[in-house]
Amino acid sequence: MEAGKGSRHLLTAAVPGSSMFFLAKKQSASSTMMGDNAVSQRQSSNFTGGLFSPREQAPTWSSPGCPTISSASHCEYQLSSDQEKAGLVDAHTHPVWAGERVHEFAMKLAGATYMDIHQAGGGINFTVERTRQASEEELYSSFQQRLGCMMRAGTTLVECKSGYGLSLETELKMLRVIERARRELDIGISATYCGAHSVPKGKTASEAADDIIKNHLPRLKELGRNGEIHVDNIDVFCEKGVFDLDSTRRILQSGKDIGLQINFHGDELHPMKAAELGVELGAQAISHLEEVSDEGIAAMASARCSAVLLPTTAYMLRLKQPRARKMLDEGVIVALGSDFNPNAYCFSMPMVMHLACVNMRMSMPEALAAATINAAYALGKSHTQGSLEVGKQGDLIIINSPRWEHLIYQFGGHHELIDYVIAKGKVIYKK
């Protein structure tokens, strides 16, 4: 790939230890960062990456509170006139569904909480009914359009959850839709089974957990073995009034037993000690964490369990912000996701990074690392994606701007900035 001309810049990605600015650089192997795969990969490889324009200053990698890049301060960089960044990675989405929930946005603006709407049969349950009625073709068609929007906003790898079926039949319908996209489209997909997204009508959480363990997971295992559906992760909405800690534990452990990575919703609306549970079970990632405890943060840091923070949700629901600064200061691997779903309707990782910077007080380099290499780590894919390095696939974006930070700074301006999106070395979007 030829570097951009004029003010156009070839963007590659956040490399562990250096996030986005890479260059023909010599890396000292002392990075404390990211994912296990990523760390070992990085430590052993000579990656090439983004190039600073001569008038820009190299980032001070010792920036406090940025464990993912702090230890790269000993690296030597050769600055150049181009700057590279990897394709963006969206670590949390619910993109397969039918039905409209714009009316709920109006209800929330008028004061209703997420749980008020959920308990009155709206929210997830509303979408479940519409999704059950929709045909597979209809679901695929809207899903494909949504993936196109994400791709045009720079996303080259996205986590996609099921979870608006709850019944085995509709969960499998959603997973088939995700599988079809995984095979047919250029954007990278990490598939998540989220059959425990809500407790189906007529069942208790414990009964729903039994159904999942006895019926859903064995079927998924069988379909995985036959090569019909590929699922990477298992998810549960662990929340007061949804799945309690015990049901969550049983479901996640059973998912892990059939080879799925644990990656679940925890400590969002109420403190549940979900982070502590996730660490106990060996979770790869936990999302939300607005209500995580201090002990949960410390445990996640030691276990290298990544925190997937979702700035759009905290913003739309006017929740308290997750404590990103404390997580970063304590060494948690912080990733970002759009949480695209009918409640939080946002496709754009550049906007997510902007919100993370303003509302969660992350720096722009921290946000970029969180939306590239750390998000890839959360999906167990930091050995192949999340940065532009020798041995990884060529996922990158090219923006028309003198400085990469414009991608975050220009709130909602990414459509004007992004000229090309490239996945596995192939141009998948050109403005």
Ligand SMILES: N=CN[C@@H](CCC(=O)O)C(=O)O
């Ligand atoms: N919190 C649970 N799940 C989604 C919301 C899904 C929905 O409301 O449809 C989330 O991550 O925000």
Ligand SMILES: [Zn+2]
């Ligand atoms: Zn979610």
